[in-house]
Amino acid sequence: MLRNLFKSEADKTRDELTTFRISLLPFIKQYQLEDRWQEACEVAFRGDDAITWIEKNSQLTRSSLFFQRAKEEMVAGAFAAYLLTHALPPLYSSHLNTLKRKERTLTVTDDYGVEHYEKWFSELEYFFEHVIKYDLNHWIEQHQQQLNQLWPDNNPAESVWGSGRVSYRAFTLPGQFERIVRREIMRVVDEMPEPHTPGYSPHLSGIDYEHFVASCFEKAGAACQVTRGSGDHGLDILVDYRGCRLAVQCKHYQGKVGNKAIQEVFAAKQFYDCLLAMVVSNSDFTPHARQAAQKLDIYLYHHDEIAAFIQILDEWIDAPDGPEVS
Known part of the structure; x- marks a missing residue:
């Protein structure tokens, strides 16, 4: 004291x-x-x-x-x-x-x-x-x-403040x-850990491949909704990236992807009111498919190129004359 x-x-x-x-x-x-x-x-x-x-x-x-x-x-x-x-x-x-x-x-x-x-x-x-x-x-x-x-x-x-105070x-x-x-x-x-992207395997089923492709988009920062199969008007994945909606069809093929996939995803783009449409595959595309894609403005990508596509999409969205997205 x-x-x-x-x-x-x-x-x-x-x-x-x-x-x-x-x-x-x-x-x-x-x-x-x-x-x-x-x-x-x-x-x-x-x-x-x-x-x-x-x-x-x-x-x-x-x-x-x-x-x-x-x-x-x-x-x-x-x-x-x-x-x-x-x-x-x-x-x-x-x-x-x-x-x-x-x-x-x-x-x-x-x-x-x-x-x-x-x-x-x-x-x-x-x-x-x-x-x-x-x-x-x-x-x-x-x-x-x-x-x-x-x-x-x-x-x-x-x-501890003494009497007279609350x-x-x-x-x-x-x-x-x-x-x-x-x-x-x-x-x-x-x-939070980064989302895990499952590895690709040539033995994936069609549905598993759709989820694999969706995980590639999600890892790049997009939101994805995988559809449940038939009756979806050619849509496998509905992708939303910074307000830009993208219709995606996935093709897990041993041979080349043909013209039918292009027609289907084009229809999905119109039905779901998407700004862009894309076919993603592990394989290549036939000349007729590439010709149709060019005419209908459909993007054709290998799944390994999804991250690069998102970077291109970023530049387009941020450009002064870029799209109006919500």
């Missing part, structure tokens, strides 16, 4: 903030929030620890407004971490494959090898505003009482909460 009398105000402030942080740890450990809490605090304190953040904004004293705010942000960060762990995953889990595809598609490397993330960040903003935000706020409203009772000793009389354990959120949520979704998507 006597030794504390000779401490500077800055040291006393550091000690009290450390004690305050320790008082939050039982809650953090109970719900296994360590990583998410640390990330939430990093956002709240602009990448600094609480002490450094206070020093950058004011004097390091217990009477400082920023000292009080630091404690509030640590508590709010704990609640944010709880929501990131318990409320958020069910809201985005069904969209993860789409988000991973969007990340691949919208992260662009320029001619100098510099990666540009602007379009991907814009997509995350859109996803949060139109998919996550309302449902998350609704979840919070529905669970407000439960959130306020997370700490069993939630007693205003025992508040208990520090009452539910609140940090001012940067939306940014914290977007950052969490981006982290989850970034850590």
Whole structure:
């Protein structure tokens, strides 16, 4: 006690903030929030620890407004971490494959090898505003009482801020909460493994080959819907890439692909209102098939060339005179 009398105000402030942080740890450990809490605090304190953040904004004293705010942000960060762990995953889990595809598609490397993330960040903003935000706020409203009772000793009389203030354990959120949520979704998507593309085999059945071709498109960032067989007007795969719809027919042949495939995929293009049409094969095409494809504006590709085709499609979509896609 006597030794504390000779401490500077800055040291006393550091000690009290450390004690305050320790008082939050039982809650953090109970719900296994360590990583998410640390990330939430990093956002709240602009990448600094609480002490450094206070020093950058004011004097390091217990009477400082920023000292009080630091404690509030640590508590709010704990609640944010709880929501990131318990409320958020069910809201985005069904969209993860789409988000991973969007990340691949919208992260662009320029001619100098510099990666540009602007379009991907814009997509995350859109996803949060139109998919996550309302449902998350609704979840919070529905669970407000439960959130306020997370700490069993939630007693205003025992508040570390002293009497006359609401208990520090009452539910609140940090001012940067939306940014914290977007950052969490981006982290989850970034850590997702790339989709596995099954290897090609000459022994694949026709249906298996269709799924193999679809996986090649998906790996390149496209969304695919494999049809279920007859009655699909010549369509095997409906591909959507950046709003550009592509009708695809797959031919797994030992011999050359003939003119019939060209006619069928042309009909599918018209029926499904696609911008482009393509026949993908492991084999070559007959001269008559190539002639018909040129006349009807049908693309003919080997499955190994799908990634290269997507790159060409990117350039076309991004060109000033490119197509209008939704």
